[in-house]
Amino acid sequence: MESKSRRSFLTRVIGGVLGLGFVSTAWPYVRSLFPNVLYEPPQRFKAGPPGNFSEGTTFLEDRRVFIFRKGNTFHAISGVCTHLGCTVKFAPYQKPKKRTVRGLTYEAKGEFHCPCHGSKFYDEGTNFAGPAPRPLSWHPLEISPEDGQLVVDLSKEVSRDYRLVV
Ligand code: FES
Incomplete structure (x- = not known):
């Protein structure tokens, strides 16, 4: 048993x-x-008609990208800090300043500041303070042939002299 x-x-x-x-x-x-x-949302997206963007800087918060408009000329700069990926903020100047970066003199309207570890970037993306190892990315823009909206492609990068003229 x-x-x-x-x-x-x-x-x-x-x-x-x-x-x-x-x-x-x-x-x-x-x-x-x-x-x-x-x-994740698609990296290429429509941001609206160019006429919706006011002169100067518009931040698309959900996409973390800044759209710059000067007349009929547009360019897009990433809002993602190149150090550890925090979102940078644009700090406009009271008055434009003359600045020479990479041999090019232009009227600077402000700078980007990263709230995480203090990196700073000129308004054309060049890093000049803090731990960020490289400039902010520039992304290509185009006009959608279907409805004339501004299309931003975050999956691609362009050089810092890129401009879209509409
Ligand atoms: S993430 Fe921007 S400085 Fe560290």
Whole structure:
């Protein structure tokens, strides 16, 4: 009688161990059926008709990009700090200042400041203070042939002399 209950106990222990082994072996396969997917908005998007943008700087907060308009000329600068990815803020000057960057003299309207670790960038994107290792990215713009809206492509970069004329 005692030997029968011991056998039954051992059978259950062995069954439990085999069951645990099976589950731990099968789990990665079951988990692979549900991949980790990160749903992000498309990198290329319509920002609205060019006429909707006022002269100067417009920040598209949900896309973290600054659209600059000067007359019928547009360009886009990323609002993502090149240090660790915080969102920079544009700090406009009271009065425009003459500035020479990369051999080009122009009227600077302000600078970008990063609130996280103090990096600073000129308004054409060049980093000049703090730990940011490189300039802010410039992104291409185009006019949608379907409805004339301004299209921003955050997946691509352009040089800092890029301008879209509409
Ligand atoms: S994330 Fe901008 S300075 Fe660190």
